[in-house]
Amino acid sequence: MKxxxxxxxxxxxxxxxxxxxxxxxxxxxxxxxVHTGQHYDDNMSDIFFDEFGLPKPHHNLDIGSGxxxxxxxxxxxxxxxxxxxxxxxxxxxxxxxxxTLGGALVCSKMLIKIAHVEAGLRSFDRTMPEEINxxxxxxxxxxLFTPSEDANRNLINEGIAQEKIHFVGNVMIDxxxxxxxxxxxxxxxxxxxxxxxxxxxxxxNVDDPLMLKEIxxxxxxxxxxxxxxxxxxxxxxxxxxxxxxxxxxxxxxxFIKPLGYLEFLGLxxxxxxxxxxxxxxxxxxxxxxxxxxxxxxNTERPVTVTLGTNQVLGEDLIKAKQVVLEQINxxxxxxxxxxxxxxxxxxxxxxxxxxxxxxxxx
Ligand code: UD1
Numbered sequence: 320m321k322x323x324x325x326x327x328x329x330x331x332x333x334x335x336x337x338x339x340x341x342x343x344x345x346x347x348x349x350x351x352x353v354h355t356g357q358h359y360d361d362n363m364s365d366i367f368f369d370e371f372g373l374p375k376p377h378h379n380l381d382i383g384s385g386x387x388x389x390x391x392x393x394x395x396x397x398x399x400x401x402x403x404x405x406x407x408x409x410x411x412x413x414x415x416x417x418x419t420l421g422g423a424l425v426c427s428k429m430l431i432k433i434a435h436v437e438a439g440l441r442s443f444d445r446t447m448p449e450e451i452n453x454x455x456x457x458x459x460x461x462x463l464f465t466p467s468e469d470a471n472r473n474l475i476n477e478g479i480a481q482e483k484i485h486f487v488g489n490v491m492i493d494x495x496x497x498x499x500x501x502x503x504x505x506x507x508x509x510x511x512x513x514x515x516x517x518x519x520x521x522x523x524n525v526d527d528p529l530m531l532k533e534i535x536x537x538x539x540x541x542x543x544x545x546x547x548x549x550x551x552x553x554x555x556x557x558x559x560x561x562x563x564x565x566x567x568x569x570x571x572x573x574f575i576k577p578l579g580y581l582e583f584l585g586l587x588x589x590x591x592x593x594x595x596x597x598x599x600x601x602x603x604x605x606x607x608x609x610x611x612x613x614x615x616x617n618t619e620r621p622v623t624v625t626l627g628t629n630q631v632l633g634e635d636l637i638k639a640k641q642v643v644l645e646q647i648n649x650x651x652x653x654x655x656x657x658x659x660x661x662x663x664x665x666x667x668x669x670x671x672x673x674x675x676x677x678x679x680x681x
Contacts, residue, residue: 320348323407327357327418332367334413337493337665345669355394355418356381366579394421415449427459438463439470440619467622487667488659496662502584512546513591520552521596528562542571592646608654610646626655
């Protein structure tokens with residue numbers, strides 16, 4: 320059996336790692352990694368392969384940046400050509416980025432079996448490109464590996480057959496649990512003040528000059544009270560430059576380049592509170608019991624709110640600032656880890672694939 324993993328963007332790589340590793344341990348089958356090239360900067364891509372000890376991608380389509388149509392079309396064209404040569408039996412796609420949908424679409428037409436890792440998450444907001452990627456990928460997948468029980472309910476409500484759905488837990492937490500002891504403490508960045516860690520890259524926050532300006536003003540206000548570190552995503556940096564916002568004038572906010580996994584984990588471990596619009600960071604803070612303020616109108620990861628430490632505050636920056644500042648003096652927080660976020664999700668996925676080899680090959 321020939322298995323291909325299709326990945327392309329930063330949040331894919333920490334999901335790939337535990338699945339790759341578990342398949343390597345449980346099966347003797349050939350595994351191939353195809354990188355679409357959606358993310359291409361070293362610190363958005365290569366560094367993760369090095370840190371996880373993953374093999375370098377066997378194929379890279381180098382599709383680069385572009386509009387959604389342009390990006391998705393190039394992924395489809397590139398993958399179709401490649402799969403015509405490689406004849407894979409099973410493709411694994413991860414999360415909700417354009418590479419996920421592109422990979423799934425190609426396979427559905429070529430009658431190649433599709434496994435979707437992190438299936439079933441829904442924000443119920445179809446203005447988000449990721450929601451469209453999630454919905455469509457799930458409709459055409461054969462194996463839907465879900466991270467939480469809400470995801471199972473969403474899939475059943477959409478008419479997906481029960482036997483395709485496998486509640487395996489959260490693969491990102493596999494990676495987090497395993498690599499937490501190796502986190503690099505960036506001592507030179509820290510001081511005795513409580514740390515507020517910021518990551519923002521969603522178009523709704525960073526593509527609108529007014530919104531981005533208000534967010535930066537809020538960060539400046541917070542930085543008068545405590546330490547603020549902001550590893551800046553390339554999309555966000557591009558917008559800051561385009562809108563001619565002067566980062567040098569905000570001397571108390573520590574703007575840094577995007578970090579590798581182990582350095583980011585080092586900061587995360589020390590954070591008193593995280594301000595973000597990322598999906599994965601909502602989960603990581605829940606697992607670590609760190610308060611998380613999410614600047615989005617909704618979340619596809621409701622379990623981080625109901626069981627975890629996440630507060631979804633939309634565009635209410637006044638409230639966000641208030642909640643963040645409240646955390647500075649708080650010492651502890653109630654924490655509950657969602658079911659099956661136990662570091663074994665990758666192993667469960669590999670076991671299901673192993674059990675189904677005959678169905679996959681035929
Ligand atoms: C993509 C995903 C998003 C995910 C995010 C994580 C989709 C639809 N979006 O958004 O779900 O949360 O990745 O990072 O798939 N750029 C670089 N270097 C890179 C990559 C991007 O400079 O290595 C810049 C380019 O200016 C590019 C912009 O970032 O135009 C946006 O990149 P893109 O891949 O289009 O989307 P993301 O915003 O990263």
